[in-house]
Amino acid sequence: AQSVTQLGSHVSVSEGALVLLRCNYSSSVPPYLFWYVQYPNQGLQLLLKYTSAATLVKGINGFEAEFKKSETSFHLTKPSAHMSDAAEYFCAVSDRLSLVPGSNYKLTFGKGTLLTVNP
């Protein structure tokens, strides 16, 4: 079964600084990988996804992530943090629900990383 580890439950950066949120995955098959963001009192919003096309994936709000198979990583970055980026960020890997061809997928999430941005 797939698994995801997010290093650092809490990351604090200054406004304008680089954001780096780490995600490592474990998968026995080529994975599909996702980053979701959760703003306070809101649902999970898809930031970006890797689906075996380009290894550098660009998402919304200036975020991007790079799939590195050799490191089994999918770290999320943003060159310059903004106050509005303060939220919880979840890395997830998709996992086929059964061996039946065409069966649907579930997501296996990491524990999340809370990003705070200081003025």
Next chain:
Amino acid sequence: EPEVTQTPSHQVTQMGQEVILRCVPISNHLYFYWYRQILGQKVEFLVSFYNNEISEKSEIFDDQFSVERPDGSNFTLKIRSTKLEDSAMYFCASSEGAGPVRGYTFGSGTRLTVV
């Protein structure tokens, strides 16, 4: 942009009571899911639903849980006899296709507190 709508946003219930959490998925989506997140823990898969039946469920989804699509628009999660450990944020999600390529759309969640 189409949304997945969940109601209520917060529900408090007494232990042993039945609760129904409601979701309205995106109208052209065919696959529906419930996930939950106990405070401080990971978001966990509960169940997936397709073609009016459960397609997969996790070990968490035991006999006290059930799902239903009663009227073609709503998708509900029922917990028959709530326990303290059922306190969590419950997320509904829907997807257009079976595969992960297009991703899921999640609702805002229902925070269930069992007292």
